[in-house]
Amino acid sequence: MDLLHRVLLTALGAFSVFYALVKISLGYWKRRGILHEKPKFLWGNIKGVVNGKRHVQDALNDIYAGYKGRAPFVGFYACLKPFILVLDLKLVHQIVFTDAGHFTSRGLYSNPSGEPLSANLLQLDGHKWRALHAKSAEVFTPANVHKLLARLTQISARIQSDLGRESLQTRNISELVSAYSVDVMASMAFGLAGQDHEEFAKWTRNYWADFKLWRAYLALEFPLIARLLQYKSYAEPATAYFQKVALSQLQAQRRRDRQPLQTFLQLYSNADQPLDDVEIAAQSFGFLLAGLAPLNASLGFCLYELARQPELQERTRREIKRTLEQHGGQVTAECLRELRYTKQVLNETLRLHTPYPFLVRRATKEFELPGSVFVIARGNGVLIPTAAIHRDPEIYEDPERFDPDRFEEEAKRSRPPAAFLPFGDGLRGCIAARFAEQQLLVGLVELLKGHRYAPCAETTIPMEYDNRRLLLAPKSDIKLNVERID
Ligand code: HEM
Numbered sequence: 001m002d003l004l005h006r007v008l009l010t011a012l013g014a015f016s017v018f019y020a021l022v023k024i025s026l027g028y029w030k031r032r033g034i035l036h037e038k039p040k041f042l043w044g045n046i047k048g049v050v051n052g053k054r055h056v057q058d059a060l061n062d063i064y065a066g067y068k069g070r071a072p073f074v075g076f077y078a079c080l081k082p083f084i085l086v087l088d089l090k091l092v093h094q095i096v097f098t099d100a101g102h103f104t105s106r107g108l109y110s111n112p113s114g115e116p117l118s119a120n121l122l123q124l125d126g127h128k129w130r131a132l133h134a135k136s137a138e139v140f141t142p143a144n145v146h147k148l149l150a151r152l153t154q155i156s157a158r159i160q161s162d163l164g165r166e167s168l169q170t171r172n173i174s175e176l177v178s179a180y181s182v183d184v185m186a187s188m189a190f191g192l193a194g195q196d197h198e199e200f201a202k203w204t205r206n207y208w209a210d211f212k213l214w215r216a217y218l219a220l221e222f223p224l225i226a227r228l229l230q231y232k233s234y235a236e237p238a239t240a241y242f243q244k245v246a247l248s249q250l251q252a253q254r255r256r257d258r259q260p261l262q263t264f265l266q267l268y269s270n271a272d273q274p275l276d277d278v279e280i281a282a283q284s285f286g287f288l289l290a291g292l293a294p295l296n297a298s299l300g301f302c303l304y305e306l307a308r309q310p311e312l313q314e315r316t317r318r319e320i321k322r323t324l325e326q327h328g329g330q331v332t333a334e335c336l337r338e339l340r341y342t343k344q345v346l347n348e349t350l351r352l353h354t355p356y357p358f359l360v361r362r363a364t365k366e367f368e369l370p371g372s373v374f375v376i377a378r379g380n381g382v383l384i385p386t387a388a389i390h391r392d393p394e395i396y397e398d399p400e401r402f403d404p405d406r407f408e409e410e411a412k413r414s415r416p417p418a419a420f421l422p423f424g425d426g427l428r429g430c431i432a433a434r435f436a437e438q439q440l441l442v443g444l445v446e447l448l449k450g451h452r453y454a455p456c457a458e459t460t461i462p463m464e465y466d467n468r469r470l471l472l473a474p475k476s477d478i479k480l481n482v483e484r485i486d
Helices: 003-025 028-032 056-067 089-098 126-139 142-147 149-163 173-189 194-204 213-221 223-228 236-255 264-269 277-308 310-326 333-338 340-352 386-390 409-413 433-449
Strands: 073-078 081-086 168-172 359-362 381-384 451-455 479-484
Touching: 028 073, 056 073, 056 081, 056 386, 081 089, 081 213, 089 381, 126 264, 126 277, 142 149, 142 433, 149 173, 149 433, 168 173, 173 194, 173 264, 173 277, 173 433, 194 236, 213 223, 236 264, 236 277, 264 277, 277 310, 277 340, 277 433, 277 451, 277 479, 310 333, 310 340, 310 433, 310 451, 333 433, 340 433, 433 451
Parallel strands: 081 381
Antiparallel strands: 073 081, 168 479, 359 381, 451 479
């Protein structure tokens, strides 16, 4: 046999093995006899998502709408990886709350020895996550979140100076709100003083610089091999920068005494059983990873919706001004509690533009759905399509309409408990949900108390999302007219 024949035969053999492996992977749900969406070769059910033609929330929404009511869950494939998509709110409640012990993992990739900052709360699973979660729960108590409010209001003052004194201007709202969120992260998660925020802001835009979807996918599928090959999720200069900042701020903090509690670094190192410094740095990075994009998105989407509905904007502003007057112009915890309508506006923003369009879990034990024949096997990946649930017309009438009245107490009580989960919930819910809400409210107070927002020629209506991101973000920066009001 000559060389050409050998090469051809080897190539044919390799292709046949590859083809068989793909077919076996894409036959998982059929073999288990579970209702599933028919997969396409290689791409499974997310072809449009991989090539950037549609957002992942639309793909999940289509599967949810197509199968809801037929079974508690449906199988689908993200490329070759089988996932369960939950269709039934009772099952959502079981996974998130009542039977959360079966679903404590997310199944994300982390490599603590090669990439120490990946040992954060968002990425870790198993006993390491449990220990970290117990210590972090001590940090994010209501009392501690309350203590951080004074610093938060100081930082939010930059919004006024960024808006300036012009009576009418067209502004890039995405940049405006991002400057505020980055300042909060730099200051509270990393302990940086104001003058150092520019370099910090640069690195927050660069840590995904080396990201390749196929490598991330392989790391998820074969984490042991990825760790052996020392695969790193983030650009190394960026993680080196974040680690250096957190470690040096922790040391500086120990040299100062009797300082007011103003950062997560302080709260972690003052805890009863403190983490070591590298572990604390990993949490600071995890907060950036988990929190920055949704904070930016929520404030941007909120102003966008209020700009399009001037009466709702006026009502929100009236409440803010009245409440501030009653509290001597100070944003106190009491004042935030009284901003009921503003909070409804925020919740409606999180419903209509859900920053995390889905929640991820991995079954750590087999789970038999009570009173049925369905079983979620150990190791199965589970997605809860929160964005699809938030736009389900059987739960939210006329779901595309922005209507904060949906979050009046009575309306909330009339919906099932798992119908609104922008922060997830239960054991693996957003540990900082209370802090994030506080940060968003403080930001909205500053943005709305002295300025009015309206669409301009550059406002994209209807909103378009960036298909290349898993978390929801506008496709292009949100721009609005901003008018100063005396
Ligand atoms: C609008 C802002 C935010 C939204 C909508 C949001 C939403 C979420 C969601 C949906 C999850 C997954 C929950 C689940 O799987 O059940 C999550 C997890 C997490 N979030 Fe947030 N988040 C926000 C802000 C923040 C901020 C500001 C921080 C940090 C200061 C933060 C830290 C975390 C962490 C550490 C986790 C992982 C918790 C764990 O697995 O134990 N988030 N967040």
